[in-house]
Structure formats: C-alpha cells, structure tokens
Amino acid sequence: LAKTTQPISMDSYEGQEVNITCSHNNIATNDYITWYQQFPSQGPRFIIQGYKTKVTNEVASLFIPADRKSSTLSLPRVSLSDTAVYYCLVGDRGTGKLIFGQGTTLQVKP
Amino acid sequence: EAQVTQNPRYLITVTGKKLTVTCSQNMNHEYMSWYRQDPGLGLRQIYYSMNVEVTDKGDVPEGYKVSRKEKRNFPLILESPSPNQTSLYFCASSFSQGKNIQYFGAGTRLSVL
Numbered sequence: 733l734a735k736t737t738q739p740i741s742m743d744s745y746e747g748q749e750v751n752i753t754c755s756h757n758n759i760a761t762n763d764y765i766t767w768y769q770q771f772p773s774q775g776p777r778f779i780i781q782g783y784k785t786k787v788t789n790e791v792a793s794l795f796i797p798a799d800r801k802s803s804t805l806s807l808p809r810v811s812l813s814d815t816a817v818y819y820c821l822v823g824d825r826g827t828g829k830l831i832f833g834q835g836t837t838l839q840v841k842p
Numbered sequence: 843e844a845q846v847t848q849n850p851r852y853l854i855t856v857t858g859k860k861l862t863v864t865c866s867q868n869m870n871h872e873y874m875s876w877y878r879q880d881p882g883l884g885l886r887q888i889y890y891s892m893n894v895e896v897t898d899k900g901d902v903p904e905g906y907k908v909s910r911k912e913k914r915n916f917p918l919i920l921e922s923p924s925p926n927q928t929s930l931y932f933c934a935s936s937f938s939q940g941k942n943i944q945y946f947g948a949g950t951r952l953s954v955l
Contacts, residue, residue, distance in 0.1 A: 733901075766943060766944075773949070774948065774949070775846075775932050775934075775946030775947055775948055775949055776885070776932070776934075776944075776946050777946070778943050778944070778945070781943055819884070819885065821944075829887060829890070829900060829901065830875065830887055830890070830900075830944075831887075831901075832877075832884055832885040832886070832887075833884065834883075834884040835884050835885075
C-alpha cells in the first residue's frame, strides 16, 4: 500500500511563505496528487492538484519532481485564516485506493 | 449549488442499534467514498464506489456496509454499531478516482454509547 509522510505540525508568521512536503511511495502511475485544507468541524476542501512539475492557482503552488515520490505545497504570504490542517492525497499503485496523508497542522501567528 | 449532503450531522446511539448515514451528491459524479476521521489517525477510507452497483473495501471496512443503487446516493450502514465506531464521518464524491478532486460533505459526528 502507498505510504505517505507529512510533518505533523508547522508554525509560521503572517506574510511568510510556507512549504509543506508530503513523501509518497508506490503511488498509482496515472493518478494525480491532490492537496486539501481542513478547518475544524468541516470537510476537507480542495486546494490544488498536479501530476508532474509545477502547478499554480490563485491560492497555492504545487511542486512535484519527476519521480513523483514527493510533492510540496507552497502557500505564499500566509495569513491567520490559513491556520488549518493540510492533507496530501494519492492513489495506491497496487489497489487504486485513495490514501490520505496524516495531515499537517499549520499554525499561523500574528 | 453543487454539493454533497450528509444526514444526520450529529447522531448519538447505543451499541447494537442499526443505523444508516445518508449521502447524496448532485454533481453526477461516478466515484463516491466514505471516510472516518479520528484524532491522530487522519482520514481513513471505509468504502468506495466507482459507479452504480460497484463498491469496494477501503482501509477500514470492518463493521460497515454500503450500497450504490443510484448514482447520486451512497448510504453508510452500521448493522451493529460499537463504541469503537464513534468517529467523525465524511462522504465524498468525484468524477473519477484518478483525477481525484473530491468534494466532501460537512460530516457526521457519531457517538456510540
């Protein structure tokens, strides 16, 4: 089964760039890598998705190396409202099942 | 409005009393999934469905059942709930599994006494 590893927690200050890396092995060849944000008592919310190289949208960037064994979510100039838990999601190569990372709790301080 | 709707949002029950948590999506998605979320364990997949009448076990299927008779609905059934099934449950749907942008419901907080 695909295994994912994320840092459990990270601290940052307002206005800084935050990078959260997820290591993932044995992921499905054709599946995308997706990142979600979750606030307390809410369902996870889609942030960004990519397959290889770099993807950027209005809220984040995602960097995926050629071997796809990791991915890095980059949040530019975080604010207090970015305090949340961030999850990576990958597909398992063998079974096709979707596997969430354990989540990284980001605390943004003023 | 595109959404995934779960009911109920909160449920307190007793051991052994069968219950069903409903999930409905209005986006014509083929893929639907149930997760449970527990402190320190993150989100774990219980069951998923690639399409109508096609369901498969996720990582933690024991004690749960699902059905997919219609595309829009994917109920989660606990035939004989036990206290270790006390958890926060999320239903999710997406167009497919591979390009897996999933849309999540608001969650169902279940307590089994």
